[in-house]
Amino acid sequence: MRIAMAASEAAPYIKTGGLGDVLQALPRALADLPENDVALFLPYYKKIKDNPAIRAEFLASFTVNLTWRQQYVGLFRCETGRKNLQVYLIDNEYYFLREGTYGFYDDGERFAYFSKAVLACMNWLDFRPEILHCHDWQTALIPVYLDAEFRGCFPDTRTVFTIHNVEYQGKIAPEFFNDVLGLDDYWRGVCSFDGCVNFMKAAVTRANVVTTVSETYASELRYPYYAHGLSGILASRGQNLRGITNGIDVSVYDPATDKALAKNFTEQTFADKQINKRALQKELGLGQTDAPILAMVTRLVGHKGIDILCFIIRRLLERDLQLVIVGTGDAKYEHALMAVAADYPGKFSMNLRFDSGLASRVYAGSDIYLMPSRSEPCGLSQLIAMHYGTVPVVNATGGLKDTVPPFNPETGEGRGYTFQSYNGDDFLGAIDRALGDYFNNRAAWDALARKDMREDFSWRVPAAKYMEMYRGMLAE
Numbered sequence: 502m503r504i505a506m507a508a509s510e511a512a513p514y515i516k517t518g519g520l521g522d523v524l525q526a527l528p529r530a531l532a533d534l535p536e537n538d539v540a541l542f543l544p545y546y547k548k549i550k551d552n553p554a555i556r557a558e559f560l561a562s563f564t565v566n567l568t569w570r571q572q573y574v575g576l577f578r579c580e581t582g583r584k585n586l587q588v589y590l591i592d593n594e595y596y597f598l599r600e601g602t603y604g605f606y607d608d609g610e611r612f613a614y615f616s617k618a619v620l621a622c623m624n625w626l627d628f629r630p631e632i633l634h635c636h637d638w639q640t641a642l643i644p645v646y647l648d649a650e651f652r653g654c655f656p657d658t659r660t661v662f663t664i665h666n667v668e669y670q671g672k673i674a675p676e677f678f679n680d681v682l683g684l685d686d687y688w689r690g691v692c693s694f695d696g697c698v699n700f701m702k703a704a705v706t707r708a709n710v711v712t713t714v715s716e717t718y719a720s721e722l723r724y725p726y727y728a729h730g731l732s733g734i735l736a737s738r739g740q741n742l743r744g745i746t747n748g749i750d751v752s753v754y755d756p757a758t759d760k761a762l763a764k765n766f767t768e769q770t771f772a773d774k775q776i777n778k779r780a781l782q783k784e785l786g787l788g789q790t791d792a793p794i795l796a797m798v799t800r801l802v803g804h805k806g807i808d809i810l811c812f813i814i815r816r817l818l819e820r821d822l823q824l825v826i827v828g829t830g831d832a833k834y835e836h837a838l839m840a841v842a843a844d845y846p847g848k849f850s851m852n853l854r855f856d857s858g859l860a861s862r863v864y865a866g867s868d869i870y871l872m873p874s875r876s877e878p879c880g881l882s883q884l885i886a887m888h889y890g891t892v893p894v895v896n897a898t899g900g901l902k903d904t905v906p907p908f909n910p911e912t913g914e915g916r917g918y919t920f921q922s923y924n925g926d927d928f929l930g931a932i933d934r935a936l937g938d939y940f941n942n943r944a945a946w947d948a949l950a951r952k953d954m955r956e957d958f959s960w961r962v963p964a965a966k967y968m969e970m971y972r973g974m975l976a977e
Contacts, residue, residue, distance in 0.1 A: 505630035509639035526750040530964035532586035545590035568683035609673040616642035634661040638671035641704035662708035671700025714879035715900030719744030747879040748960035761858035768954040781866030785850035796867035801830025806873030812925035864889040887953035893917035
């Protein structure tokens with residue numbers, strides 16, 4: 502099957518968050534299936550150009566129109582070492598030769614250009630995909646431009662649009678439609694919602710199938726609490742709104758081979774996890790005790806549950822435990838957590854930075870991973886934590902509910918500890934249940950951690966589900 506994917510980021514080329522992880526792993530997993538031919542399209546950002554490890558071959562140049570603008574398109578190809586996977590970079594220095602990836606005043610124009618350029622590049626390459634899979638708002642205009650201007654070039658192509666985070670929809674003033682998109686007036690209604698141009702709404706309306714990154718989140722998006730205004734539009738898609746839970750790239754996140762760790766370990770050598778715990782305590786200035794280490798590697802923003810963490814944090818630190826947090830975010834949370842850390846030296850390590858090596862050592866050296874998100878489309882951190890033998894405590898929402906069924910110490914079923922109501926006291930109650938088993942039922946605790954390490958969180962299972970969905974779409 503010929504599959505094209507378009508996204509605004511993909512590791513190792515460019516990554517700002519979980520989307521980059523998904524677009525590193527999913528195309529590879531699909532390309533590992535011998536019947537597939539996969540092409541991934543990315544913007545050729547300055548950060549990619551400046552990376553000497555990435556070599557790109559120039560293929561062609563031409564132009565695309567955005568109303569009165571005639572914009573250059575440079576098409577480059579990266580060497581992937583994989584026969585069935587091609588990575589293409591779309592070059593336009595006016596839009597992409599900038600310090601940073603997002604957050605510019607003209608992001609709407611930048612990614613409208615990218616959406617149209619992807620289709621123009623596929624046409625130049627004579628790559629006629631059976632499935633064209635677009636990710637998040639930055640590629641949401643691809644199904645629109647496909648139907649409005651390129652359908653004659655790709656008569657049999659079916660489209661999938663995946664929502665990774667519904668909060669970011671690509672909302673722009675209504676005059677953007679005439680000034681930039683340059684489409685017939687018929688498409689104004691497709692692209693408009695609630696008084697503005699809305700990229701995501703357009704894709705939800707036009708794509709053959711809309712997916713999101715966990716089964717529970719697909720259900721949640723039908724309700725206003727979760728959908729940021731799009732609940733009615735999403736609910737109207739019926740069975741064509743589906744959820745497929747993400748995996749993790751186990752070749753990247755593997756405690757048996759991770760070079761950042763003090764000591765590699767597996768489920769069979771689980772005792773070596775203690776070596777990583779001691780090394781983490783030493784690195785971060787924590788006391789060399791047997792107390793459990795509770796950890797978070799996260800953005801410090803409200804929907805990640807930092808508000809309810811702040812509500813309980815001093816009560817939490819009265820318990821026999823240590824706390825490690827790695828991440829940056831809203832200044833109010835950074836200041837609040839740093840103030841608490843100053844009062845608990847040797848017990849609470851607050852690290853206002855993102856460091857992938859430190860993150861690996863935190864996953865490997867901790868005992869309990871905290872993920873109290875208010876909403877979570879899928880979440881990768883809980884999967885990484887479990888793969889490193891660190892037991893999660895999560896709010897039962899979105900992908901957290903799908904991937905962390907509650908642990909039953911009597912039967913050994915489940916993967917972690919959950920709470921149902923989004924408040925600090927319920928969160929603290931779930932932590933206390935975990936601490937109770939850690940201190941009083943250590944054999945069951947260690948068995949749970951080892952069982953979590955054995956779970957298959959790879960992309961093998963979700964890739965198979967995507968293939969099943971693709972085949973069903975082509976059979977319709």
